Amino acid sequence: MLFKFIGYFLNKENWKRPSFWIVTLFGLRAITVFAREYGWTPFKKSLKDEHVFLTGAGGGIGRLMAIKIGQMGAKLSLSDINLAGVEETKQILINSGINA
Numbered sequence: 001m002l003f004k005f006i007g008y009f010l011n012k013e014n015w016k017r018p019s020f021w022i023v024t025l026f027g028l029r030a031i032t033v034f035a036r037e038y039g040w041t042p043f044k045k046s047l048k049d050e051h052v053f054l055t056g057a058g059g060g061i062g063r064l065m066a067i068k069i070g071q072m073g074a075k076l077s078l079s080d081i082n083l084a085g086v087e088e089t090k091q092i093l094i095n096s097g098i099n100a
Contacts, residue, residue, distance in 0.1 A: 046072075046073075047073055049073065049074075049075070050073075051074070051075045051076075052069050052076055052077070053077045053079070054078055054079070055079050055080065056079075056080055057080050057086055058081070058084070059080075059088075063092070067089075067092065067093065067096070070093050070098035070099070071098065076093070
């Protein structure tokens with residue numbers, strides 16, 4: 001199976017097909033997204049022990065970013081005009097074991 005797969009990419013006749021390039025680019029994009037999600041890229045900046053000031057953390061995308069950046073090991077300072085939302089985000093982070 002693996003040799004068939006490699007043989008398909010080494011066959012120069014397949015390179016002339018547009019579908020070959022579409023599938024190849026889609027596959028490379030999927031691999032890149034997967035590698036970035038799990039931190040397997042060599043150029044990814046580490047946020048460990050960095051201080052991040054995040055605005056709009058009271059809900060929505062800001063809350064999700066606070067959770068994700070907190071999981072990456074950063075110390076967070078949160079702000080939003082929705083003070084109740086910021087407190088809720090803070091409790092979510094504390095319950096997850098993240099410094100906020």
